[in-house]
Amino acid sequence: MKISKEHFKKEYRRSLTSLYASEIHDLTPLEQYITLGSVVKDYTAQNWMQTKKEYQQDQAKQVYYFSIEFLPGKLLKSNLLNLGILDKVREGLAELGVDFAKLEAIEADPGLGNGGLGRLAACFMDSMATCDVPGNGNGIRYRYGLFKQKFVNGYQVELPDDWLRHENVWETRRENKAEIVRFFGDVHLEEDANGQIKPVYSHTEDILAVPYDTAMTGYENDTVNNLRLWSAEIPPSEEMDYFSEERRKSIHSISEMLYPDDSNYDGRLLRLKQEYFFVSAGVQSIIRYYRKLGVPMEHLAEKISIHINDTHPTMCIPELMRILLDEEGLSWDAAWTITMKTCSYTNHTIMAEALEKWPEQMVSNLVPRIYQIICEINRRHLDSMSPLYGVNFTQRTAIIQDGIIHMAHLAIIGSHSVNGVAKLHTDILKEKALHDFYLAYPARFNNKTNGITHRRWLLLSNEGLSDLISDYIGTEWKKKPNELYLLKAFKEDSVLLEKLEQVKFENKQRLAAYVEETMGIEIDPNAVFDVQIKRLHAYKRQLLNVLHILSMYLKLKESQSGEEIVPRVFIFGAKAAPSYSYAKEIIKLINAAADMINNDTTIDNKIKIVFVENYGVTLAEKIIPAADISEQISLVTKEASGTSNMKLMLNGAITLATLDGANVEIRDKVGDENMLLFGMQDAELYHFYDSNSYHSHEIYDHNPRLKRCIDALVDGTIPNIEAEGREIFDSLLKYNDEYFVLKDYDSYVQAQSRIDGLYRDRKKWNQMSLLNIANAGDFSSDYTIMNYADEIWNVHHNKNL
Numbered sequence: 001m002k003i004s005k006e007h008f009k010k011e012y013r014r015s016l017t018s019l020y021a022s023e024i025h026d027l028t029p030l031e032q033y034i035t036l037g038s039v040v041k042d043y044t045a046q047n048w049m050q051t052k053k054e055y056q057q058d059q060a061k062q063v064y065y066f067s068i069e070f071l072p073g074k075l076l077k078s079n080l081l082n083l084g085i086l087d088k089v090r091e092g093l094a095e096l097g098v099d100f101a102k103l104e105a106i107e108a109d110p111g112l113g114n115g116g117l118g119r120l121a122a123c124f125m126d127s128m129a130t131c132d133v134p135g136n137g138n139g140i141r142y143r144y145g146l147f148k149q150k151f152v153n154g155y156q157v158e159l160p161d162d163w164l165r166h167e168n169v170w171e172t173r174r175e176n177k178a179e180i181v182r183f184f185g186d187v188h189l190e191e192d193a194n195g196q197i198k199p200v201y202s203h204t205e206d207i208l209a210v211p212y213d214t215a216m217t218g219y220e221n222d223t224v225n226n227l228r229l230w231s232a233e234i235p236p237s238e239e240m241d242y243f244s245e246e247r248r249k250s251i252h253s254i255s256e257m258l259y260p261d262d263s264n265y266d267g268r269l270l271r272l273k274q275e276y277f278f279v280s281a282g283v284q285s286i287i288r289y290y291r292k293l294g295v296p297m298e299h300l301a302e303k304i305s306i307h308i309n310d311t312h313p314t315m316c317i318p319e320l321m322r323i324l325l326d327e328e329g330l331s332w333d334a335a336w337t338i339t340m341k342t343c344s345y346t347n348h349t350i351m352a353e354a355l356e357k358w359p360e361q362m363v364s365n366l367v368p369r370i371y372q373i374i375c376e377i378n379r380r381h382l383d384s385m386s387p388l389y390g391v392n393f394t395q396r397t398a399i400i401q402d403g404i405i406h407m408a409h410l411a412i413i414g415s416h417s418v419n420g421v422a423k424l425h426t427d428i429l430k431e432k433a434l435h436d437f438y439l440a441y442p443a444r445f446n447n448k449t450n451g452i453t454h455r456r457w458l459l460l461s462n463e464g465l466s467d468l469i470s471d472y473i474g475t476e477w478k479k480k481p482n483e484l485y486l487l488k489a490f491k492e493d494s495v496l497l498e499k500l501e502q503v504k505f506e507n508k509q510r511l512a513a514y515v516e517e518t519m520g521i522e523i524d525p526n527a528v529f530d531v532q533i534k535r536l537h538a539y540k541r542q543l544l545n546v547l548h549i550l551s552m553y554l555k556l557k558e559s560q561s562g563e564e565i566v567p568r569v570f571i572f573g574a575k576a577a578p579s580y581s582y583a584k585e586i587i588k589l590i591n592a593a594a595d596m597i598n599n600d601t602t603i604d605n606k607i608k609i610v611f612v613e614n615y616g617v618t619l620a621e622k623i624i625p626a627a628d629i630s631e632q633i634s635l636v637t638k639e640a641s642g643t644s645n646m647k648l649m650l651n652g653a654i655t656l657a658t659l660d661g662a663n664v665e666i667r668d669k670v671g672d673e674n675m676l677l678f679g680m681q682d683a684e685l686y687h688f689y690d691s692n693s694y695h696s697h698e699i700y701d702h703n704p705r706l707k708r709c710i711d712a713l714v715d716g717t718i719p720n721i722e723a724e725g726r727e728i729f730d731s732l733l734k735y736n737d738e739y740f741v742l743k744d745y746d747s748y749v750q751a752q753s754r755i756d757g758l759y760r761d762r763k764k765w766n767q768m769s770l771l772n773i774a775n776a777g778d779f780s781s782d783y784t785i786m787n788y789a790d791e792i793w794n795v796h797h798n799k800n801l
């Protein structure tokens with residue numbers, strides 16, 4: 001897009017006059033931000049219309065990515081980057097006396113996701129637009145995003161995230177594209193005049209689903225795709241008559257709040273309502289679009305691909321069946337063939353508590369017609385499988401078992417593709433978690449290792465490193481990120497290595513200033529910045545990290561002379577689900593340890609703990625460029641992929657990791673010697689499970705140093721923890737340490753102890769850092785998306801990337 005600086009300045013002035021009828025300097029920063037946003041939105045609007053027109057003219061096959069979460073981060077800077085006008089706009093604003101950084105800070109970070117799942121969906125939107133994949137996001141416009149986290153006396157407190165308080169400049173409300181979603185009531189089947197069986201509904205509760213569209217801009221390619229988020233409103237027919245306050249609340253509650261939990265199944269009716277709400281609205285709008293193409297319904301799968309991101313949108317399958325059967329009058333077999341060809345499913349977890357299961361009676365009550373269709377899918381599945389595989393095997397794959405509907409089973413049976421999100425994870429799906437399904441449908445199973453957009457996670461968040469890279473290998477890597485590989489040639493270039501160290505140092509200084517300003521903690525940018533940022537969950541083992549910190553601290557206290565260690569800053573960022581009390585106890589423990597250690601003047605600032613409040617995309621963008629160590633220490637097999645591992649690697653951090661999730665593939669790229677690996681591997685863990693032979697107490701009894709740290713939880717060593725210390729202590733010993741923290745402890749401490757020596761050898765360290773960056777390009781979500789496009793969706797993408 002050709003926009004000159006002068007043109008921008010003119011547009012900015014014109015826009016602020018028309019919005020506020022004021023001079024620049026009379027505007028508040030918020031007003032200046034909104035003005036800028038509206039100018040940028042104008043710039044994208046042309047491409048947005050054009051892209052839509054081209055897709056329609058070409059009748060290009062479209063992908064609809066259904067996800068109950070999207071975590072896009074702020075859009076101002078990324079839109080400017082993608083339009084190719086970031087520098088011009090920054091300069092133009094400066095000439096007008098406006099500080100871009102200040103405006104950037106005002107934008108709300110849409111927290112419409114919990115963590116990795118929602119962030120993946122956002123990276124995919126970015127990559128689809130950049131790779132010219134005709135892609136659409138479909139989700140919920142939550143009035144309140146994930147809670148805002150505060151610490152009070154070390155405890156997590158949750159506050160509402162009122163992200164829409166100020167105008168959201170990026171969204172466009174499209175009332176004319178609204179859909180009606182039906183809940184409850186009775187349904188029975190009747191034959192109509194043509195002998196067609198049709199459902200007749202009575203006493204339903206109808207909701208109006210209104211879409212809000214947000215432009216997803218591609219990187220310097222003029223493609224703009226659409227993210228459509230649905231909001232629940234009162235249907236027009238009801239505005240006058242039987243409107244009650246109670247009914248209004250019940251309707252609005254559907255898109256009111258994001259569920260603050262991504263790893264525990266929550267059986268609340270409202271969650272099921274949310275799922276059907278965005279699925280039904282989305283699928284109806286797809287069919288409405290498709291009908292306008294004038295292509296027979298039988299060809300749907302040639303024009304449309306519906307992707308089910310985790311099980312939450314699984315009702316896409318029965319909803320599409322419903323429309324094909326009830327509205328299009330197709331036979332069951334015809335509808336089923338179309339549905340299977342159209343739908344594909346990504347599995348994100350093997351953790352039992354996260355697998356969605358709904359009571360049959362709840363589904364039949366809330367969405368009776370969908371329930372009938374699920375029953376029929378199940379019945380036909382059993383009928384066709386039993387003769388081939390026998391009754392027992394077939395029963396294990398049933399969708400409905402003992403009154404419970406298994407959403408993952410429905411997703412697999414109704415899709416032509418089932419993918420895991422890293423090699424190890426996909427292998428586990430095939431061999432263990434979904435083994436029966438793999439035997440029945442081997443061709444459906446495939447791997448698509450997650451990725452991250454290097455635009456947000458390097459170009460935007462680490463401009464210093466981006467510029468340094470371009471100085472050495474040119475700028476092609478920005479469009480073809482695997483060209484980062486060219487950096488390998490400079491492995492012995494001491495000038496580059498020193499510059500790399502310098503960029504990292506400046507990023508650490510920036511983060512240190514931010515930490516000092518916001519938390520009042522002074523940290524030294526010469527220390528090793530050791531980072532663990534992710535949701536708080538037992539399987540991610542933040543506890544292992546803290547136990548090691550305690551042991552480091554106690555050792556430092558004991559060796560009077562003050563052992564020479566490289567100063568270390570441990571940085572944590574993590575929210576715990578409000579109902580997950582164990583996770584909240586770990587937060588309290590980390591904060592209590594931070595209080596004790598940060599205020600202990602006898603250790604000469606050798607260790608600091610920084611636990612940032614309210615971890616989210618914006619904070620991740622500040623922390624990641626400053627990281628030296630990336631903690632990826634989950635219990636092996638439990639982290640399906642992980643993506644913060646990729647972001648940190650891309651920014652030159654050294655990964656300290658178990659061979660879990662995508663860490664395995666990071667190892668395959670950089671080699672063991674450029675990582676710090678530790679811990680059990682999957683075979684050993686499965687052996688423990690099979691033989692029931694793990695006894696954490698034995699380790700505790702035989703390891704005095706570990707014992708000392710664990711005892712610190714309950715013996716008063718750490719001031720200010722009471723019940724939570726005991727609960728954590730009991731989880732490790734009385735309840736036999738479900739996540740094998742004690743088992744991996746020694747090996748973790750050993751890996752940790754290598755860091756100082758490596759870090760002191762600055763050249764060696766910088767080389768490792770460089771090789772991590774050089775090998776990170778393959779984890780760009782651009783490649784992930786092109787693999788989805790080729791191997792699952794069969795849609796067009798730009799072949800030149």
Ligand SMILES: *Cc1c(COP(=O)(O)O)cnc(C)c1O
Nearest residue numbers: 115116534616617620642643644
């Ligand atoms: C990348 C990201 C995650 C995922 O982190 P993992 O370590 O892979 O769990 C979670 N939250 C935010 C804000 C992220 O940017």
